[in-house]
Amino acid sequence: ERNGHLHYVKQLVPNFFAPERAGSYRHQQDRLILFASRGPAAGVIHALRAMRDRPDRSAVLANTELPVLLINGARDQTLTELQRQQQIALPQRVQLCYLPKAGHSGTIEAPRHTQVAVRHFVRFCQEWEA
Numbered sequence: 001e002r003n004g005h006l007h008y009v010k011q012l013v014p015n016f017f018a019p020e021r022a023g024s025y026r027h028q029q030d031r032l033i034l035f036a037s038r039g040p041a042a043g044v045i046h047a048l049r050a051m052r053d054r055p056d057r058s059a060v061l062a063n064t065e066l067p068v069l070l071i072n073g074a075r076d077q078t079l080t081e082l083q084r085q086q087q088i089a090l091p092q093r094v095q096l097c098y099l100p101k102a103g104h105s106g107t108i109e110a111p112r113h114t115q116v117a118v119r120h121f122v123r124f125c126q127e128w129e130a
Helices: 005-016 019-038 041-053 058-063 081-089 111-129
Strands: 068-073 094-099
Touching: 005 019, 005 041, 068 081, 068 111, 094 111
Parallel strands: 068 094
Antiparallel strands: none
16 A cells, blocks of 8 residues: 555566466566556455455355366465365365466466366366256
């Protein structure tokens, strides 16, 4: 709130990418920063507060009978390995897409692998419903 949202966004966005490959995605990072910086500071502040204050929804994953797709980047800096493992263990029917070289932005860092995983999951859901 004191320093404005542009400074915050410039520091935050690179952390969404695998650290050793972040420079390879400079153009995409710049686009994300530009997009976020064009919005009002209040929007960024409210989004951060909402994420910080959101209730734990682990029970939703643990209690659903529906299939769940989890896409995990091995180089994701937003979750620890323990947090990822705990999340993976919650759903009864889980499909995991593991992106060994990606961070939190798998759709940007590994788009083909992510697309294949989503298509596979859709087919799995269609078969599960039948």
